[in-house]
Amino acid sequence: MELLPRLNILDWPDAIAVALTVVLFLAIGWAVEHPPKNRPSVSLLMADYRREWMRHFVTRQQKILDGTVITSLRQATQFFISGTMLALGAGLALVGNPEQLILVANDLNLQAQAVVVEVKVIFVLLFLANAFLKFIWSHRLFGYCAVLMGSMPNSEDPVAYHRAGQAAELNVTAARSYNRGLRSVYFALAALGWLLGPWTLMLTTLLTAGALIRREFASESRAIVMQRVE
Incomplete structure:
Protein backbone atom coordinates (compact mmCIF):
# COMPACT_ATOMS: atom_id res chain seq x y z
CA MET A 1 0.00 0.00 0.00
CA GLU A 2 2.95 2.31 0.52
CA LEU A 3 3.71 2.15 -3.19
CA LEU A 4 0.65 4.17 -4.29
CA PRO A 5 1.52 7.41 -2.47
CA ARG A 6 5.04 7.19 -3.80
CA LEU A 7 3.64 7.03 -7.35
CA ASN A 8 1.69 10.27 -7.01
CA ILE A 9 4.29 11.91 -9.21
CA LEU A 10 2.88 9.88 -12.14
CA ASP A 11 0.16 12.28 -13.27
CA TRP A 12 -2.47 12.09 -16.03
CA PRO A 13 0.06 12.89 -18.80
CA ASP A 14 1.91 9.71 -17.82
CA ALA A 15 -1.29 7.67 -18.05
CA ILE A 16 -2.12 9.15 -21.46
CA ALA A 17 1.41 8.55 -22.74
CA VAL A 18 1.42 4.92 -21.59
CA ALA A 19 -2.06 4.32 -23.03
CA LEU A 20 -0.99 5.88 -26.34
CA THR A 21 2.06 3.62 -26.50
CA VAL A 22 0.09 0.45 -25.82
CA VAL A 23 -2.75 1.38 -28.21
CA LEU A 24 -0.39 2.24 -31.06
CA PHE A 25 1.63 -0.92 -30.46
CA LEU A 26 -1.51 -3.06 -30.79
CA ALA A 27 -3.02 -0.99 -33.61
CA ILE A 28 0.09 -1.12 -35.78
CA GLY A 29 0.38 -4.87 -35.26
CA TRP A 30 -3.22 -5.27 -36.41
CA ALA A 31 -2.76 -2.93 -39.38
CA VAL A 32 0.37 -4.74 -40.56
CA GLU A 33 -1.19 -8.20 -40.29
CA HIS A 34 -4.68 -7.19 -41.54
CA PRO A 35 -4.04 -4.41 -44.06
CA PRO A 36 -6.58 -3.15 -46.61
CA LYS A 37 -6.73 -5.36 -49.70
CA ASN A 38 -5.70 -2.48 -51.93
CA ARG A 39 -2.72 -1.59 -49.71
CA PRO A 40 -0.92 -4.74 -48.51
CA SER A 41 1.92 -4.37 -46.04
CA VAL A 42 5.48 -5.50 -46.72
CA SER A 43 4.99 -8.35 -44.26
CA LEU A 44 1.96 -9.61 -46.17
CA LEU A 45 3.73 -9.27 -49.52
CA MET A 46 6.70 -11.24 -48.20
CA ALA A 47 4.36 -13.97 -47.00
CA ASP A 48 3.36 -14.54 -50.63
CA TYR A 49 7.03 -14.81 -51.60
CA ARG A 50 7.59 -17.36 -48.84
CA ARG A 51 4.78 -19.51 -50.22
CA GLU A 52 6.21 -19.15 -53.71
CA TRP A 53 9.63 -20.15 -52.37
CA MET A 54 8.26 -23.45 -51.06
CA ARG A 55 6.51 -24.19 -54.37
CA HIS A 56 9.80 -23.74 -56.24
CA PHE A 57 11.61 -25.75 -53.58
CA VAL A 58 9.68 -28.86 -54.64
CA THR A 59 11.09 -28.88 -58.18
CA ARG A 60 14.54 -27.44 -57.46
CA GLN A 61 17.26 -30.03 -57.96
CA GLN A 62 19.94 -28.41 -55.83
CA LYS A 63 18.51 -27.52 -52.44
CA ILE A 64 21.66 -26.22 -50.77
CA LEU A 65 20.54 -22.62 -51.26
CA ASP A 66 17.24 -23.30 -49.49
CA GLY A 67 19.03 -24.85 -46.53
CA THR A 68 21.35 -21.85 -46.34
CA VAL A 69 18.42 -19.41 -46.38
CA ILE A 70 16.49 -21.19 -43.62
CA THR A 71 19.69 -21.36 -41.56
CA SER A 72 20.25 -17.60 -41.96
CA LEU A 73 16.67 -16.97 -40.82
CA ARG A 74 17.25 -19.00 -37.69
CA GLN A 75 20.54 -17.20 -37.03
CA ALA A 76 18.73 -13.86 -37.23
CA THR A 77 16.30 -14.95 -34.54
CA GLN A 78 19.19 -16.27 -32.43
CA PHE A 79 20.85 -12.86 -32.60
CA PHE A 80 17.76 -11.10 -31.29
CA ILE A 81 17.14 -13.77 -28.66
CA SER A 82 20.64 -13.12 -27.29
CA GLY A 83 20.23 -9.36 -27.55
CA THR A 84 16.89 -9.18 -25.78
CA MET A 85 18.09 -11.62 -23.12
CA LEU A 86 21.05 -9.36 -22.33
CA ALA A 87 18.82 -6.29 -22.27
CA LEU A 88 16.34 -8.04 -19.95
CA GLY A 89 19.13 -9.09 -17.62
CA ALA A 90 20.53 -5.58 -17.48
CA GLY A 91 17.08 -4.10 -16.87
CA LEU A 92 16.24 -6.56 -14.10
CA ALA A 93 19.58 -5.88 -12.45
CA LEU A 94 18.83 -2.16 -12.56
CA VAL A 95 15.34 -2.63 -11.09
CA GLY A 96 16.78 -4.75 -8.28
CA ASN A 97 19.28 -2.04 -7.35
CA PRO A 98 17.53 1.09 -6.05
CA GLU A 99 20.82 2.95 -5.60
CA GLN A 100 21.56 2.60 -9.30
CA LEU A 101 18.06 3.81 -10.14
CA ILE A 102 18.65 6.95 -8.09
CA LEU A 103 21.91 7.51 -9.97
CA VAL A 104 20.06 7.11 -13.27
CA ALA A 105 17.46 9.65 -12.17
CA ASN A 106 20.16 12.08 -11.12
CA ASP A 107 22.07 11.63 -14.39
CA LEU A 108 18.88 12.45 -16.30
CA ASN A 109 18.20 15.44 -14.06
CA LEU A 110 14.91 13.89 -12.96
CA GLN A 111 13.19 14.82 -9.72
CA ALA A 112 11.62 11.37 -9.54
CA GLN A 113 11.87 8.85 -6.78
CA ALA A 114 13.60 5.55 -7.43
CA VAL A 115 10.29 3.66 -7.46
CA SER A 138 9.98 -17.79 -34.31
CA HIS A 139 13.26 -19.69 -33.98
CA ARG A 140 11.39 -22.86 -33.11
CA LEU A 141 8.97 -22.49 -36.03
CA PHE A 142 11.80 -21.95 -38.51
CA GLY A 143 13.21 -25.21 -37.14
CA TYR A 144 9.88 -26.97 -37.76
CA CYS A 145 9.89 -25.54 -41.28
CA ALA A 146 13.39 -26.91 -41.88
CA VAL A 147 12.23 -30.38 -40.78
CA LEU A 148 9.28 -30.30 -43.17
CA MET A 149 11.55 -29.15 -45.98
CA GLY A 150 13.88 -32.04 -45.24
CA SER A 151 10.99 -34.52 -45.26
CA MET A 152 9.61 -33.27 -48.58
CA PRO A 153 9.50 -36.04 -51.22
CA ASN A 154 10.32 -35.62 -54.91
CA SER A 155 8.02 -33.53 -57.08
CA GLU A 156 6.50 -36.66 -58.64
CA ASP A 157 5.07 -37.68 -55.27
CA PRO A 158 1.50 -36.36 -54.77
CA VAL A 159 2.37 -35.49 -51.16
CA ALA A 160 5.13 -33.07 -52.23
CA TYR A 161 3.03 -29.96 -52.81
CA HIS A 162 0.92 -30.60 -49.73
CA ARG A 163 4.12 -30.79 -47.67
CA ALA A 164 5.38 -27.65 -49.39
CA GLY A 165 2.19 -25.85 -48.37
CA GLN A 166 2.69 -26.94 -44.76
CA ALA A 167 6.31 -25.74 -44.78
CA ALA A 168 5.24 -22.43 -46.33
CA GLU A 169 2.61 -21.75 -43.67
CA LEU A 170 5.10 -22.57 -40.90
CA ASN A 171 7.57 -20.21 -42.55
CA VAL A 172 4.94 -17.46 -42.72
CA THR A 173 3.95 -18.00 -39.08
CA ALA A 174 7.59 -17.91 -37.98
CA ALA A 175 8.11 -14.66 -39.87
CA ARG A 176 4.99 -13.20 -38.25
CA SER A 177 6.37 -13.95 -34.78
CA TYR A 178 9.73 -12.51 -35.81
CA ASN A 179 8.08 -9.29 -37.01
CA ARG A 180 6.08 -9.04 -33.78
CA GLY A 181 9.31 -9.36 -31.85
CA LEU A 182 10.90 -6.59 -33.90
CA ARG A 183 7.94 -4.30 -33.27
CA SER A 184 8.29 -4.96 -29.55
CA VAL A 185 11.96 -3.96 -29.74
CA TYR A 186 11.02 -0.75 -31.57
CA PHE A 187 8.46 0.14 -28.91
CA ALA A 188 10.87 -0.79 -26.10
CA LEU A 189 13.21 1.85 -27.50
CA ALA A 190 10.30 4.28 -27.69
CA ALA A 191 9.36 3.46 -24.08
CA LEU A 192 12.80 4.63 -22.96
CA GLY A 193 11.55 8.13 -23.70
CA TRP A 194 9.39 7.91 -20.59
CA LEU A 195 12.53 8.28 -18.51
CA LEU A 196 12.59 11.88 -19.73
CA GLY A 197 8.90 12.43 -19.06
CA PRO A 198 5.46 11.67 -20.50
CA TRP A 199 5.70 14.21 -23.30
CA THR A 200 8.94 12.67 -24.49
CA LEU A 201 7.27 9.25 -24.39
CA MET A 202 4.44 10.55 -26.56
CA LEU A 203 6.95 11.98 -29.03
CA THR A 204 9.11 8.82 -29.24
CA THR A 205 5.99 6.67 -29.56
CA LEU A 206 4.62 8.75 -32.42
CA LEU A 207 7.99 8.77 -34.18
CA THR A 208 8.29 5.00 -33.80
CA ALA A 209 4.74 4.43 -35.03
CA GLY A 210 5.36 6.69 -38.02
CA ALA A 211 8.57 4.86 -38.91
CA LEU A 212 6.87 1.47 -38.74
CA ILE A 213 3.89 2.58 -40.82
CA ARG A 214 6.14 4.13 -43.43
CA ARG A 215 8.32 1.02 -43.72
CA GLU A 216 5.34 -1.28 -44.06
CA PHE A 217 3.15 0.83 -46.35
CA ALA A 218 5.17 3.61 -48.03
CA SER A 219 8.82 2.57 -48.19
CA GLU A 220 11.10 2.11 -51.18
CA SER A 221 11.56 -1.54 -50.22
CA ARG A 222 7.80 -2.07 -50.45
CA ALA A 223 7.77 -0.55 -53.93
CA ILE A 224 10.51 -2.99 -54.97
CA VAL A 225 8.69 -5.98 -53.51
CA MET A 226 5.51 -4.89 -55.29
CA GLN A 227 7.19 -5.12 -58.69
CA ARG A 228 6.02 -8.24 -60.45
CA VAL A 229 6.81 -9.57 -63.95
CA GLU A 230 3.66 -9.34 -66.04
Missing part, protein backbone atom coordinates in the same frame (compact mmCIF):
# COMPACT_ATOMS: atom_id res chain seq x y z
CA VAL A 116 9.01 5.90 -10.29
CA VAL A 117 12.10 5.23 -12.39
CA GLU A 118 11.66 1.56 -11.52
CA VAL A 119 8.12 1.56 -12.95
CA LYS A 120 9.36 3.21 -16.14
CA VAL A 121 12.13 0.67 -16.56
CA ILE A 122 9.65 -2.17 -16.00
CA PHE A 123 7.48 -0.71 -18.77
CA VAL A 124 10.45 -1.05 -21.13
CA LEU A 125 11.13 -4.58 -19.87
CA LEU A 126 7.57 -5.67 -20.68
CA PHE A 127 8.16 -4.91 -24.35
CA LEU A 128 11.53 -6.64 -24.25
CA ALA A 129 10.03 -9.72 -22.58
CA ASN A 130 7.37 -9.91 -25.28
CA ALA A 131 10.06 -9.58 -27.96
CA PHE A 132 12.13 -12.33 -26.32
CA LEU A 133 9.20 -14.76 -26.31
CA LYS A 134 8.29 -13.95 -29.92
CA PHE A 135 11.86 -14.49 -31.12
CA ILE A 136 12.11 -17.83 -29.31
CA TRP A 137 8.88 -19.04 -30.89
Whole structure:
Protein backbone atom coordinates (compact mmCIF):
# COMPACT_ATOMS: atom_id res chain seq x y z
CA MET A 1 0.00 0.00 0.00
CA GLU A 2 2.95 2.31 0.52
CA LEU A 3 3.71 2.15 -3.19
CA LEU A 4 0.65 4.17 -4.29
CA PRO A 5 1.52 7.41 -2.47
CA ARG A 6 5.04 7.19 -3.80
CA LEU A 7 3.64 7.03 -7.35
CA ASN A 8 1.69 10.27 -7.01
CA ILE A 9 4.29 11.91 -9.21
CA LEU A 10 2.88 9.88 -12.14
CA ASP A 11 0.16 12.28 -13.27
CA TRP A 12 -2.47 12.09 -16.03
CA PRO A 13 0.06 12.89 -18.80
CA ASP A 14 1.91 9.71 -17.82
CA ALA A 15 -1.29 7.67 -18.05
CA ILE A 16 -2.12 9.15 -21.46
CA ALA A 17 1.41 8.55 -22.74
CA VAL A 18 1.42 4.92 -21.59
CA ALA A 19 -2.06 4.32 -23.03
CA LEU A 20 -0.99 5.88 -26.34
CA THR A 21 2.06 3.62 -26.50
CA VAL A 22 0.09 0.45 -25.82
CA VAL A 23 -2.75 1.38 -28.21
CA LEU A 24 -0.39 2.24 -31.06
CA PHE A 25 1.63 -0.92 -30.46
CA LEU A 26 -1.51 -3.06 -30.79
CA ALA A 27 -3.02 -0.99 -33.61
CA ILE A 28 0.09 -1.12 -35.78
CA GLY A 29 0.38 -4.87 -35.26
CA TRP A 30 -3.22 -5.27 -36.41
CA ALA A 31 -2.76 -2.93 -39.38
CA VAL A 32 0.37 -4.74 -40.56
CA GLU A 33 -1.19 -8.20 -40.29
CA HIS A 34 -4.68 -7.19 -41.54
CA PRO A 35 -4.04 -4.41 -44.06
CA PRO A 36 -6.58 -3.15 -46.61
CA LYS A 37 -6.73 -5.36 -49.70
CA ASN A 38 -5.70 -2.48 -51.93
CA ARG A 39 -2.72 -1.59 -49.71
CA PRO A 40 -0.92 -4.74 -48.51
CA SER A 41 1.92 -4.37 -46.04
CA VAL A 42 5.48 -5.50 -46.72
CA SER A 43 4.99 -8.35 -44.26
CA LEU A 44 1.96 -9.61 -46.17
CA LEU A 45 3.73 -9.27 -49.52
CA MET A 46 6.70 -11.24 -48.20
CA ALA A 47 4.36 -13.97 -47.00
CA ASP A 48 3.36 -14.54 -50.63
CA TYR A 49 7.03 -14.81 -51.60
CA ARG A 50 7.59 -17.36 -48.84
CA ARG A 51 4.78 -19.51 -50.22
CA GLU A 52 6.21 -19.15 -53.71
CA TRP A 53 9.63 -20.15 -52.37
CA MET A 54 8.26 -23.45 -51.06
CA ARG A 55 6.51 -24.19 -54.37
CA HIS A 56 9.80 -23.74 -56.24
CA PHE A 57 11.61 -25.75 -53.58
CA VAL A 58 9.68 -28.86 -54.64
CA THR A 59 11.09 -28.88 -58.18
CA ARG A 60 14.54 -27.44 -57.46
CA GLN A 61 17.26 -30.03 -57.96
CA GLN A 62 19.94 -28.41 -55.83
CA LYS A 63 18.51 -27.52 -52.44
CA ILE A 64 21.66 -26.22 -50.77
CA LEU A 65 20.54 -22.62 -51.26
CA ASP A 66 17.24 -23.30 -49.49
CA GLY A 67 19.03 -24.85 -46.53
CA THR A 68 21.35 -21.85 -46.34
CA VAL A 69 18.42 -19.41 -46.38
CA ILE A 70 16.49 -21.19 -43.62
CA THR A 71 19.69 -21.36 -41.56
CA SER A 72 20.25 -17.60 -41.96
CA LEU A 73 16.67 -16.97 -40.82
CA ARG A 74 17.25 -19.00 -37.69
CA GLN A 75 20.54 -17.20 -37.03
CA ALA A 76 18.73 -13.86 -37.23
CA THR A 77 16.30 -14.95 -34.54
CA GLN A 78 19.19 -16.27 -32.43
CA PHE A 79 20.85 -12.86 -32.60
CA PHE A 80 17.76 -11.10 -31.29
CA ILE A 81 17.14 -13.77 -28.66
CA SER A 82 20.64 -13.12 -27.29
CA GLY A 83 20.23 -9.36 -27.55
CA THR A 84 16.89 -9.18 -25.78
CA MET A 85 18.09 -11.62 -23.12
CA LEU A 86 21.05 -9.36 -22.33
CA ALA A 87 18.82 -6.29 -22.27
CA LEU A 88 16.34 -8.04 -19.95
CA GLY A 89 19.13 -9.09 -17.62
CA ALA A 90 20.53 -5.58 -17.48
CA GLY A 91 17.08 -4.10 -16.87
CA LEU A 92 16.24 -6.56 -14.10
CA ALA A 93 19.58 -5.88 -12.45
CA LEU A 94 18.83 -2.16 -12.56
CA VAL A 95 15.34 -2.63 -11.09
CA GLY A 96 16.78 -4.75 -8.28
CA ASN A 97 19.28 -2.04 -7.35
CA PRO A 98 17.53 1.09 -6.05
CA GLU A 99 20.82 2.95 -5.60
CA GLN A 100 21.56 2.60 -9.30
CA LEU A 101 18.06 3.81 -10.14
CA ILE A 102 18.65 6.95 -8.09
CA LEU A 103 21.91 7.51 -9.97
CA VAL A 104 20.06 7.11 -13.27
CA ALA A 105 17.46 9.65 -12.17
CA ASN A 106 20.16 12.08 -11.12
CA ASP A 107 22.07 11.63 -14.39
CA LEU A 108 18.88 12.45 -16.30
CA ASN A 109 18.20 15.44 -14.06
CA LEU A 110 14.91 13.89 -12.96
CA GLN A 111 13.19 14.82 -9.72
CA ALA A 112 11.62 11.37 -9.54
CA GLN A 113 11.87 8.85 -6.78
CA ALA A 114 13.60 5.55 -7.43
CA VAL A 115 10.29 3.66 -7.46
CA VAL A 116 9.01 5.90 -10.29
CA VAL A 117 12.10 5.23 -12.39
CA GLU A 118 11.66 1.56 -11.52
CA VAL A 119 8.12 1.56 -12.95
CA LYS A 120 9.36 3.21 -16.14
CA VAL A 121 12.13 0.67 -16.56
CA ILE A 122 9.65 -2.17 -16.00
CA PHE A 123 7.48 -0.71 -18.77
CA VAL A 124 10.45 -1.05 -21.13
CA LEU A 125 11.13 -4.58 -19.87
CA LEU A 126 7.57 -5.67 -20.68
CA PHE A 127 8.16 -4.91 -24.35
CA LEU A 128 11.53 -6.64 -24.25
CA ALA A 129 10.03 -9.72 -22.58
CA ASN A 130 7.37 -9.91 -25.28
CA ALA A 131 10.06 -9.58 -27.96
CA PHE A 132 12.13 -12.33 -26.32
CA LEU A 133 9.20 -14.76 -26.31
CA LYS A 134 8.29 -13.95 -29.92
CA PHE A 135 11.86 -14.49 -31.12
CA ILE A 136 12.11 -17.83 -29.31
CA TRP A 137 8.88 -19.04 -30.89
CA SER A 138 9.98 -17.79 -34.31
CA HIS A 139 13.26 -19.69 -33.98
CA ARG A 140 11.39 -22.86 -33.11
CA LEU A 141 8.97 -22.49 -36.03
CA PHE A 142 11.80 -21.95 -38.51
CA GLY A 143 13.21 -25.21 -37.14
CA TYR A 144 9.88 -26.97 -37.76
CA CYS A 145 9.89 -25.54 -41.28
CA ALA A 146 13.39 -26.91 -41.88
CA VAL A 147 12.23 -30.38 -40.78
CA LEU A 148 9.28 -30.30 -43.17
CA MET A 149 11.55 -29.15 -45.98
CA GLY A 150 13.88 -32.04 -45.24
CA SER A 151 10.99 -34.52 -45.26
CA MET A 152 9.61 -33.27 -48.58
CA PRO A 153 9.50 -36.04 -51.22
CA ASN A 154 10.32 -35.62 -54.91
CA SER A 155 8.02 -33.53 -57.08
CA GLU A 156 6.50 -36.66 -58.64
CA ASP A 157 5.07 -37.68 -55.27
CA PRO A 158 1.50 -36.36 -54.77
CA VAL A 159 2.37 -35.49 -51.16
CA ALA A 160 5.13 -33.07 -52.23
CA TYR A 161 3.03 -29.96 -52.81
CA HIS A 162 0.92 -30.60 -49.73
CA ARG A 163 4.12 -30.79 -47.67
CA ALA A 164 5.38 -27.65 -49.39
CA GLY A 165 2.19 -25.85 -48.37
CA GLN A 166 2.69 -26.94 -44.76
CA ALA A 167 6.31 -25.74 -44.78
CA ALA A 168 5.24 -22.43 -46.33
CA GLU A 169 2.61 -21.75 -43.67
CA LEU A 170 5.10 -22.57 -40.90
CA ASN A 171 7.57 -20.21 -42.55
CA VAL A 172 4.94 -17.46 -42.72
CA THR A 173 3.95 -18.00 -39.08
CA ALA A 174 7.59 -17.91 -37.98
CA ALA A 175 8.11 -14.66 -39.87
CA ARG A 176 4.99 -13.20 -38.25
CA SER A 177 6.37 -13.95 -34.78
CA TYR A 178 9.73 -12.51 -35.81
CA ASN A 179 8.08 -9.29 -37.01
CA ARG A 180 6.08 -9.04 -33.78
CA GLY A 181 9.31 -9.36 -31.85
CA LEU A 182 10.90 -6.59 -33.90
CA ARG A 183 7.94 -4.30 -33.27
CA SER A 184 8.29 -4.96 -29.55
CA VAL A 185 11.96 -3.96 -29.74
CA TYR A 186 11.02 -0.75 -31.57
CA PHE A 187 8.46 0.14 -28.91
CA ALA A 188 10.87 -0.79 -26.10
CA LEU A 189 13.21 1.85 -27.50
CA ALA A 190 10.30 4.28 -27.69
CA ALA A 191 9.36 3.46 -24.08
CA LEU A 192 12.80 4.63 -22.96
CA GLY A 193 11.55 8.13 -23.70
CA TRP A 194 9.39 7.91 -20.59
CA LEU A 195 12.53 8.28 -18.51
CA LEU A 196 12.59 11.88 -19.73
CA GLY A 197 8.90 12.43 -19.06
CA PRO A 198 5.46 11.67 -20.50
CA TRP A 199 5.70 14.21 -23.30
CA THR A 200 8.94 12.67 -24.49
CA LEU A 201 7.27 9.25 -24.39
CA MET A 202 4.44 10.55 -26.56
CA LEU A 203 6.95 11.98 -29.03
CA THR A 204 9.11 8.82 -29.24
CA THR A 205 5.99 6.67 -29.56
CA LEU A 206 4.62 8.75 -32.42
CA LEU A 207 7.99 8.77 -34.18
CA THR A 208 8.29 5.00 -33.80
CA ALA A 209 4.74 4.43 -35.03
CA GLY A 210 5.36 6.69 -38.02
CA ALA A 211 8.57 4.86 -38.91
CA LEU A 212 6.87 1.47 -38.74
CA ILE A 213 3.89 2.58 -40.82
CA ARG A 214 6.14 4.13 -43.43
CA ARG A 215 8.32 1.02 -43.72
CA GLU A 216 5.34 -1.28 -44.06
CA PHE A 217 3.15 0.83 -46.35
CA ALA A 218 5.17 3.61 -48.03
CA SER A 219 8.82 2.57 -48.19
CA GLU A 220 11.10 2.11 -51.18
CA SER A 221 11.56 -1.54 -50.22
CA ARG A 222 7.80 -2.07 -50.45
CA ALA A 223 7.77 -0.55 -53.93
CA ILE A 224 10.51 -2.99 -54.97
CA VAL A 225 8.69 -5.98 -53.51
CA MET A 226 5.51 -4.89 -55.29
CA GLN A 227 7.19 -5.12 -58.69
CA ARG A 228 6.02 -8.24 -60.45
CA VAL A 229 6.81 -9.57 -63.95
CA GLU A 230 3.66 -9.34 -66.04
